[in-house]
Amino acid sequence: MTARQTVLLDLEGTLYTREGLLEGARAVVQKLRADGHTLRFLTNTDSKDTAELHTALLALGLDVRIDELFTPVVAAAVALGGDPTARVLVLGNEAITTELTNRIKVVGPHENPTHVVVGDVRAHLTYTLLDDAFAALRRGAHLIALQKGQYFLSDGSAHLDTGALVAALEYAASLTAQVVGKPSTDFVNLALRSTPAPANPRRTWIVGDDASTDIAMGIKAGLRTVQVQTGKYTLQTTDTSLPVADDVVESVKALPALIRKKAL
Ligand SMILES: [Mg+2]
Numbered sequence: 001m002t003a004r005q006t007v008l009l010d011l012e013g014t015l016y017t018r019e020g021l022l023e024g025a026r027a028v029v030q031k032l033r034a035d036g037h038t039l040r041f042l043t044n045t046d047s048k049d050t051a052e053l054h055t056a057l058l059a060l061g062l063d064v065r066i067d068e069l070f071t072p073v074v075a076a077a078v079a080l081g082g083d084p085t086a087r088v089l090v091l092g093n094e095a096i097t098t099e100l101t102n103r104i105k106v107v108g109p110h111e112n113p114t115h116v117v118v119g120d121v122r123a124h125l126t127y128t129l130l131d132d133a134f135a136a137l138r139r140g141a142h143l144i145a146l147q148k149g150q151y152f153l154s155d156g157s158a159h160l161d162t163g164a165l166v167a168a169l170e171y172a173a174s175l176t177a178q179v180v181g182k183p184s185t186d187f188v189n190l191a192l193r194s195t196p197a198p199a200n201p202r203r204t205w206i207v208g209d210d211a212s213t214d215i216a217m218g219i220k221a222g223l224r225t226v227q228v229q230t231g232k233y234t235l236q237t238t239d240t241s242l243p244v245a246d247d248v249v250e251s252v253k254a255l256p257a258l259i260r261k262k263a264l
Contacts, residue, residue, distance in 0.1 A: 002035060002036075002259065002260050002263045003203060003263060003264070004036050004037060004038065004203070005037045005038070005203045005204065005205060005259055005263055006037065006038045006039075006040070006192065006195055006199040006200075006203060006204040006205070007032055007037050007038070007039050007040070007204075007205045007207065007255075007259070008040045008042055008070075008188065008191055008192075008204070008205065008206040008207065008218075008223070009029075009039065009040070009041050009042065009207050009208075009252075010042050010043075010206075010207060010208030010209060010210070010214050011041055011042065011043045011057075012043065012209075012231065013208070013209035013210065013228075013230060013231015013232050013233075014207060014208050014209050014214075014228050014230065014231060014252055015028075015029070015041075015062060015252060016060055016062075017230070017231060020060065021060050021061055021062070022230055022251060022252060023251070023253065024251065024252065024253035025062065025252055025253075026061050026062060026063065027253075028252050028253060028255055028256060029062055029063050029064065030063060031256040032255070032256055032259075033063065035256065035259070035260070037259070038195050038196070038197075038199075039064075039068050040068055040069075040070045040191050040194065040195065041057070041064055041068055041069050041070065042070050042071075042182070042187070042191060042208075042214075043069070043070075043071055044071070044072060044147050044149075044181045044182040044187075044213075045071055045072075046071070046072050046073060046092070046096065046119035046120045046146035046147050046162055046181065047093060047095075047096070047119070047120035047122075048071075048095060048096075049073065049095040049096055049098065049099040050066055050069050050071060050073065050074060050099060051066065051099075052095060053069055053071065054066040054069055057069075070187075070190075070191045070194060071181075072119065072146035072147050072180050072181030072182075072187065073096045073099055073100060073119065073146060074190075074194065075146075075180040075181065075186070075187055075190040075191070076100065076104075076117050076144055076146060076180050077099070077100060077103035077104055078190045078193055078194050079144070079178075079180055079186070079190055080104045080115060080117075080144075081103060081104055085114060086104060086105060086114050086115055087105050087107045087111060087112060087113050087114045087115070088100065088104055088105060088106050088107065088113060088114070088115045088116075088117055089106075089107060089108070089109055089113035089115070089116045089117070089132070089133060089136055089141070090106050090117050090119070091116065091117065091118045091119065091121040091124075091125075091129060091130075091133055091165070092117065092118070092119040092120060092121050092124075092146075093119070093120050093121065093122065093123050093124065094123070096119050096120065096146075100117065109129075109132030109133070109135070109136060110132075112139075113136040113141045114140075114141055114142065115141055115142045115143075115144055116133045116136050116137060116141050116142070116143050116144065116169070117144045117146065118133070118143070118144070118145050118146065118162060118165055118166050118169065118177070119146035119147075119162055120146075120162060121162075121165065125165070130165070130168065130169070133169055134169060134172050134173055137169060137172075137173035137175065138173060142178065143166070143169055143170065143173070143175060143176075143177040143178070144177060144178050144179075144180055145162065145163065145166040145177040145178070145179045145180070145181070146162060146180060146181050147161075147162055147163065147179065147181035147182065148162065148163035148166055148167075148177070148179050148181070149161035149162055149163045150163050150164060151164070182213040182214070182217060183212065183213040183216055183217050184217070185217055185220045185221050187217060188206065188217045188218065188220075188221040188223065189221060192204065192221075201221065201222040201223055201224075202224065202264050203263065203264060204223045204224065205223065205224045205225075205226060205259065206218035206221075206223045206224070206225055206226070207225075207226040207227075207228065207252065207255060208226075208227065208228065209227065209228050209229075209230055209231030209232045209233050210231070210232045210233075210236070211227060211233075211236050211239075211242035211243055211244070211245070212236070212242055214227070215227050215242070215243050215244075215245045216242075216243050218245075219243050219245075224246050224247075224262075225245040225246045225247070226245055226246065226247045226248070226249060226255065226258065227244075227245035227247070227248045227249070228248075228249055228250075228251055228252050229248065229249065229250050229251065230251050230252070247262075
């Protein structure tokens with residue numbers, strides 16, 4: 001029998017695409033669960049709360065528990081949850097601010113924040129808010145970025161992403177943010193910290209379609225890496241500078257058998 005493994009599964013491009021679930025994805029999750037493995041589902045979204053994502057995944061037909069979902073919002077909560085002195089100013093939308101408020105001590109800009117967390121703040125961004133965050137950083141608060149994307153694509157055009165605002169604060173305050181989302185190794189390590197038992201890296205697998213994030217993070221964290229040839233994979237085949245996974249499989253369908261065969 002295969003020893004219990006921890007499996008970190010990327011979502012978009014690995015289990016589903018914009019067209020819907022990838023063939024066999026539902027059965028893969030069921031098989032991994034039946035084999036007794038600990039699962040975490042990773043996504044880099046900083047605009048939706050876990051409940052909303054969970055509802056969307058259930059609607060797609062994936063058998064995912066809400067506590068198995070791991071986003072940069074959850075990562076920030078795990079990172080700060082162990083610090084009883086943390087008082088966190090959140091630059092984010094209502095959904096993620098509420099989720100963080102339920103998990104950690106969220107304070108206003110004039111309540112001596114020890115940390116500034118920046119996520120999707122499109123709906124609330126003002127000069128005053130950015131300036132308040134800058135003031136908190138000047139007083140010694142740590143800057144945490146949920147992710148550091150430069151821009152995102154929507155309706156056929158590019159729009160400023162979270163990373164652009166993080167860069168403004170880094171520049172003004174002369175510091176570097178801790179990034180807790182992909183491609184930071186912190187994202188993987190915090191995901192593993194969220195599992196019930198300490199994970200053994202040689203019994204921990206990360207599975208994704210993106211060599212520049214999923215596979216790069218996994219290699220740095222010392223995990224076993226599997227790249228699927230779906231999603232972004234086809235866009236990356238000509239880039240020889242990207243890291244190479246321990247195993248490359250046609251699709252996530254091959255994963256349960258691969259783990260059974262190669263698990264330590
Ligand atoms: Mg992906």
